[in-house]
Amino acid sequence: MDYTILVGGAAGQGIDTVIHLLERTIKRHGYYVFTYKNFMSMVRGGHNFMQVRFSDKPVTSYVSKIDMIFALNEETIALHRERLKDDGVIIIDNEVAKAEEYNHLPLTQIAKELNNEKVYPTVGFGALVNYFGLSLDIAKEVIYDVLGDKISDVNKQALEKGYDMLERKYNLEKKDDNHILINGNQALALGAIAAGCRYYCGYPMTPSSSVMTYMSAKANEMGIVVDQIEDEVGALNMALGASYAGVRALTGSSGGGFALMTEALSLAGITEIPIVVFNAQRPGPATGMATRTEQSDLRFVIHAGHGEFPKMVIALRTPYDAFYQTARAFNIAEKYQIPVLLMTEEYLTDYNMTIDPFDFSKIKIERYLAKESDIIDERYKRYKFTESGISPRLIPGKVKGKVVLVDSHEHNEYGNIEESTDNRIKMMDKRMKKLEGLKDEIQEPWFIGKENPENLIVCWGATYGAVKEAVDILNTEGGSIGALIYGDIWPFPTKRINEMGKKAKRIIDIEQNATGQLESLINEFTDIKCTDRILKYDGRPINGDEIIQKLNLSI
Amino acid sequence: MSCEYKVYDPSWCPGCGNYMIKTTLKQALEELDIPPHKAVIVSGIGQAGKIPHYIGANGFNGLHGRALPPAIGIKLSNKNLTVIAESGDGDTYGEGGNHFIHTIRRNVNIAHFVHDNQIYGLTKGQGSPTTAKGQKTTLQFDGVRFEPVKPVALSLTMGAGFVARGFSGDIPHLVKLMKEAITYKGYAHLDIFQPCVVWNKVNTFGWYKKHTYYLPDDYDYTNYEEAYKKALEWENGIPLGILYKVEKETYEDTFEFIKNGLPLVDVKLDPMDTEKLMKGFY
Ligand SMILES: Cc1ncc(C[n+]2csc(CCOP(=O)(O)OP(=O)(O)O)c2C)c(N)n1
């Protein structure tokens, strides 16, 4: 089984509520859920839609074909009916549209009878619950959990009224539910908190903001300072202050905001203050499309900051990945005293997916701080020359008689300004030496599909989900296809691509940008050449169906 | 002793006002009995910004205009540290103007000393946000074309709880002001006249001496209207001293867990404590 319900309408009509109730109710019946959200940068009006896909097998992407449209306005039908399966149905409020072929439900009328016009989406939700044969009790439980005490009574009545409106077509029997339903930004935030991040400062920018929102909601419970700063320039400088003082700090933004942070990123480079920063990509240049998705900041992020200094860049592939990689990022940042940059993208930040619960016992907080006894010099050398390039890191205020001086100028071992040629070379070498250690930390890309495939896909980040679906389907149909999905992407891992790329007949680069930025890295760092490219940059996420279609053309 | 307030060869010009500010800062910290490892001097870029190198305390010499954000991050992370931000007038009111405004609103417990030489020193004499209208500089050949920032009036209107003005030519007076600013609970803005003997030929030691006067002992610094009037005084004498001082809740105290808990940096961390948050995703 594999069904998709689309709910569409204008912003502010309640799509969110229906989707929330629906995805949670289905999940609690033990099914795999994937919710794709497509919205415009508007608070009221426009056209928004969301699709809940559910199946008894794991799902990692949205699909093109849909089984049901729940339309909150007529425009939704016009825009999406083409994608409806032959036996698919459309439901709509009878006061909104009259055409015969829809199921007209008296949603508004019931809501009025309940003296609360706002509950009409819940009436519709009730109809869906019966249609798919879901449990009314579980639906009520979800209403209570999602909407809270105050308004759940009237919503429960709305649910029951709606339940009688539509005949049952399917019977989704209840199975064990062992999953969580989470999006990439929530997973990133959880990973950070688990890793001991206790300082978040940022400036709102879609689609990064929900990390800050989640952390803010948990701030008091977990003892986290969450601060909305005047701008992104201040945000990263403040985070560096917190990290200098010994607290794990996080900041993040989307392209434009990240651009403002590059000045301070360079400061992190020369002061060797560990820091984790994420860039939640949206289409650019400049303001671009705020609520759409793209993977076009890869080159920008790996080169962000003026001057030369080591940094690490990790692209997040799934919510599961987001959790563990974020936690890992904090350890690597502290081990090497460098900035670690996380790249995510609107699609991943927003979609909701069922995954195994996180195993918090796997998270280790490794601080790599110097002990008092490690500081043997009379005057503490913050930038002591060492074999590895990593100097013992002390936190200010902790050791009597030792002070910690960090500096944005070129400096000597003590942190004092010094521009002699000898010192400059030594300091640059010291910083760059960290790259040697860092190379050992780099994880090769994930590989999925047939061993030694004739066709090798390369991609990075959240494109994983769509590629996974396509690879699985094509291989079941007898194809010979595999894929490398990059997570760690800077310093660029070359081992696996060199091995596999030499054997494959075709190498297909799939990215959500116009220039093939991953492909350009492969060209730069290996002898492998991609033979095909599927580049999508219309702001909408690619899915498995689309990849299969386009591969047919190019293979 | 490896750690005391000592000097590491300043690279300022002979006769520069910065020397006195450095001496004063050192004296203020010593008189307040704050050991070097408990103080952090945070600065931006400019001649003023070099001061962490010449004081043997913890130091964070960051970016031009950006002294305040890291200072806030440091204070909230470790409330036990004495945090002092030092920056030039260009650093503070120009490049860092936005941070200045919003730091005042936050009222974090830090002291902020602005070395106000009314010129850009390090970059060789261009006009700063406090250079007088009409003054000719190494860049504004026809004279500065627009009005200067009025620092103390600005911080007053933004709601600063401690606003003062000092002069590097009077060390004892400045020590007193610095000590008041450091011990004040909240953001303390101290604008310090600091003659740049090379680039500012107008606002010299003599000029400041001639144009300033001390607020009288019976001056009521809790009176906002009075303070605002004083803050605007210029042509007929510029007042030195504490213009305004009232008690306000500090930003860090608005966080229950900082106010009543350990300094953030000393809180024990265990990843398992976060597991409970997963409840929300079932
Ligand atoms: C982002 C940035 N812009 C410009 C500069 C160049 N710069 C260094 S110091 C300075 C101004 C210095 O004036 P002020 O802040 O008044 O300090 P002073 O040197 O007079 O103490 C400028 C423009 C810089 N370092 N960084």
Ligand code: SF4
């Ligand atoms: S240029 Fe001016 S501010 Fe800079 S050191 Fe010389 S006198 Fe002082």
